[in-house]
């Protein structure tokens with residue numbers, strides 16, 4: 001049986017991950033195995049002074065993340081969520097958000 005405490009713990013974990021996502025690729029910073037190079041970005045996206053793929057667009061990042069999710073057997077809902085979530089991240093927020101008409 002799932003207790004209310006466990007539900008709360010699960011919800012808190014989701015909120016913590018949401019707060020601590022890399023503001024470029026959306027990966028929870030918790031999963032970044034390398035030393036933290038930037039307070040808002042993971043080591044795959046940022047080397048501490050600049051973005052590793054400085055010319056990438058939001059659309060490029062959405063494609064890259066979606067490929068990773070497909071490789072991990074993520075379901076359609078998870079893929080759509082991340083696609084939309086990426087547009088809300090700091091790196092992309094000011095750029096014109098690309099929201100797909102179809103998925």
Ligand SMILES: [Zn+2]
Nearest residue numbers: 022025042045
């Ligand atoms: Zn990242």
